[in-house]
Amino acid sequence: MDVTSASTRWRKAMATTTTTETAAGFDLSLTAEQELVQRTARDFAREKVLPRAAEIDEQKKIPRELIDEMARLGFMGIDVPEQYGGSGLDSLTYVLVVEEINRACASTGVVLCTHVSLAIEPILRWGSDAQKEKWLPPLARGESIGCFALSEPASGSDAAAMRTSARRDGDAWLLNGTKNFITNGAIADVAIVFAQTDASLKHKGIAAFVVEKGTK
Ligand SMILES: Cc1cc2nc3c(=O)[nH]c(=O)nc-3n(C[C@H](O)[C@H](O)[C@H](O)COP(=O)(O)OP(=O)(O)OC[C@H]3O[C@@H](n4cnc5c(N)ncnc54)[C@H](O)[C@@H]3O)c2cc1C
Structure with a gap:
């Protein structure tokens, strides 16, 4: 079984093609920071999430300690600016994290995505300054969980x-x-x-x- 992630396989495939983008120097490599976060997410997914994936499916419930661990790793506020208590990372890093977690357990991944993309993102994009200051820090730290x-x-x-x-x-x-x-x-x-x-x-x-x- 190929255990590399979809994005890694895609980048490898792209690197062997001679499309206009690659010929024009379109850079598909990850930064050192993106690779570090990806490895962190992969380790977390393999060690903490995967062993509980069957239990999560059976009980239809994500153990709170997994959410707390995602918060501790900075994933619950991954693309929230640091001024609001987030990790301040880019969208690609967020995608890499979600990809790793979903590979172990899509239910855990969707809890994270819903929180980040559907609850935090609307406040970040369209909230007033007062709303951002009130809601984003606890959401970004994973102390509050969001839904849509x-x-x-x-x-x-x-x-x-x-x-x-x-x-x-x-x-x-x-x-x-x-x-x-x-x-x-x-x-x-x-x-x-x-x-x-x-x-x-x-x-x-x-x-x-x-x-x-x-x-x-
Ligand atoms: C796992 C899961 C998580 C979810 N999480 C959330 C959440 O966090 N927040 C939230 O608000 N909602 C959530 N939803 C709801 C989800 O957004 C809706 O299920 C979705 O919008 C479809 O609505 P519906 O189930 O009422 O199906 P319907 O809208 O009734 O559609 C039924 C079928 O008809 C088809 N259809 C509908 N309209 C047309 C059309 N005009 N032409 C042709 N075909 C059509 C659809 O493709 C589908 O096959 C979730 C759903 C699931 C399954």
């Missing part, structure tokens, strides 16, 4: 048909609705929740709210 709540019992692919509504109530918003299929939903401390603020605007009326667990 878009799907509903009656709307999946057609997300714009969502029924969850958001109504202004003084300075606050009142959200009313039901979400399902939410990865990390059972363990999340912070959710990015999508809701319709004005049905006449159809998909343009949908807004994303950062909601803390237990908010009433």
